[in-house]
Amino acid sequence: KAGVTQTPRYLIKTRGQQVTLSCSPISGHRSVSWYQQTPGQGLQFLFEYFSETQRNKGNFPGRFSGRQFSNSRSEMNVSTLELGDSALYLCASSPENTGELFFGEGSRLTVL
Amino acid sequence: GEDVEQSLFLSVREGDSSVINCTYTDSSSTYLYWYKQEPGAGLQLLTYIFSNMDMKQDQRLTVLLNKKDKHLSLRIADTQTGDSAIYFCAESIPGGSYIPTFGRGTSLIVHP
Numbered sequence: 001k002a003g004v005t006q007t008p009r010y011l012i013k014t015r016g017q018q019v020t021l022s023c024s025p026i027s028g029h030r031s032v033s034w035y036q037q038t039p040g041q042g043l044q045f046l047f048e049y050f051s052e053t054q055r056n057k058g059n060f061p062g063r064f065s066g067r068q069f070s071n072s073r074s075e076m077n078v079s080t081l082e083l084g085d086s087a088l089y090l091c092a093s094s095p096e097n098t099g100e101l102f103f104g105e106g107s108r109l110t111v112l
Numbered sequence: 113g114e115d116v117e118q119s120l121f122l123s124v125r126e127g128d129s130s131v132i133n134c135t136y137t138d139s140s141s142t143y144l145y146w147y148k149q150e151p152g153a154g155l156q157l158l159t160y161i162f163s164n165m166d167m168k169q170d171q172r173l174t175v176l177l178n179k180k181d182k183h184l185s186l187r188i189a190d191t192q193t194g195d196s197a198i199y200f201c202a203e204s205i206p207g208g209s210y211i212p213t214f215g216r217g218t219s220l221i222v223h224p
Contacts, residue, residue, distance in 0.1 A: 004154070033211065042214065042215075042216040042217060043155075043200065043214040043216075043217070045211060045213075048211055056211050090154050090155070092154075092155075094210075097210055098210060099143050099145060099160075099202070099204030099210045099211070099212040100145070100157055100160065101147075101155070101157065101212065102157070103147075103154030103155040103156065104154050105152070105153050105154045106153075106154050
């Protein structure tokens, strides 16, 4: 069974730009969560999607958004990028109603 | 609210046992997880325990839970250099959102 796939793995953007990150979950997993990981703040929960609906949301500004498609694939978007958005963005999928998460390798975003 | 605390660093010698500690605050029934993150990779679920258990053993890994003190530990026997990684403790509440709350992670450094 293929694992969680995230693309792109690395990207560099400049302040003010926007970025879209993609995540393909493990086949059969309907829940997809996104996390931001930085040295200063650790692992911060962004949002979770289940059956194309945002089911849970962390404490991030509205510049951070996401969506999930009917095949469970998910994308997250960050608009008007700031230097502080530089981070590793991790996607995780899980079977229904469990805290067992299966993580992708992440997309490392650098904002210049 | 949920809060998970871990010490940031642990250094051990190869062949020794490592003990990584974690404290959590939620007193309701809960699942507690240990994840491992190797450099440049996402998180990998190592093991988990439900709060009605005291101990769980899986090969070199032993999880101990002191529910009274809300203290969780992960013991790695015969620690190897390949065990060098960041170890995250996480907690999730069944019946709630199931979204795990992660600690800041403990960097385990194994030296010869």
